[in-house]
Amino acid sequence: MNLDVNETVQNLDFYQRPEDEQTDFLSLTWCNECNEMDLGMTDPKEYCSDSRHWIEGKCKVCSAVVITEIQEDEE
């Protein structure tokens, strides 16, 4: 995941998402520290740039930063 330094990163409001999506994003995670999936995250923050869209939170187990990239089918 390389972020172009020239890209503008926008802050989005994670809590504007439908509740079922929030639940999914908060539970379907991958933690690099624990090396395990679906441990869950807390404190979610949503960002997007020109080329990427992602949610950043903290691993529920070890509090490391957890990033979930959002794949979108947008034209």
Ligand SMILES: [Zn+2]
């Ligand atoms: Zn962890």
